[in-house]
Amino acid sequence: MAKIRVMIVENDPSWVEVLTSLIENEIDIEITEQISTKEGDLRGSFKNIDIVLLDVIHIENGKRVCGVELARRxxxxxxxxxxxxSDLVETENILRSFDIGAANYVTKESYRDIPKIIREAYHDRICIRSDISNILIDELRKERKVRVLSPAEREVYILKEQGLNNRQISEKLYKSTETVKKQLRTIRRKIN
Known part of the structure; x- marks a missing residue:
């Protein structure tokens, strides 16, 4: 029986140890490589790797780097x-991860599920934990609401969701405050 070949890319040695001890007991999964990006950029071929466990935020060549960009490469x-x-449940990183084609996103809090998640990913299935799926569902609901808005209303809506007040929105979009207020009333009517 061929084993699922896994590479761990993690800077924290204690997490590498935790993941290694968790996976080494699995008869169908093997860790073929462990890399700390503190040691340098990732190079070489990945033809003999089935899955990479990649920390979302790590150090590459001495700089803090978003793992999503590394994953794209x-x-x-x-x-x-x-x-x-990841240690964190950050909506932006989760969305970007799936946008670029990640097989899954797991919080370190759920690390015990990683062998199951590796198997699911290997067989092209996704087993998303509830902390992540709730974020994805919330974003889907927001996206469905936004579809009814015109492009100009969408701009206003997004800025309002980011916490800008009417005056800040009007300055950013070069609109009068009255126009922004009117668009916000229309937005509320459409999405409620």
Whole structure:
């Protein structure tokens, strides 16, 4: 029986140890490589790797880097599947991860599920944990609401969701405050 070959890309040695001890007991999964990006940029071929467990935020060449950008480069180099692991549940990173084609996104709090998640990803299935799926569902609902808005209303809506007040929105979009107020009333009517 061929084993699922996994590479761990993680800067924190204690997490590498936790993941390694968790996975080494699995008869169908093997860790073929462990890399700390503190040691340098990832290079080489990924033809013998099935899945990479990649920390969302890591250090690459001495700089703090978003793992989503690294993942995009790895997928272009021929890597098949990436499962992001993270300390944080950050909506933007989760959405960007799935946008670029990540197989899954797991919080370190849910690390015990990683062997199951590796198997699911290997077999082209997605088993998304509830903390992540709730974020995805919320974003889907927001997106459905926004579809009824005109492009100009969408701009106003997005800025309002980011916490800007009417005056700030009007300055940013070069509109009068009255126009922004009118558009916000229309937006409320449409999405409620």
């Amino acid at each position: 790895l997928l272009h180099k021929g890597l098949k599947k990436i499962i992001f692991i």
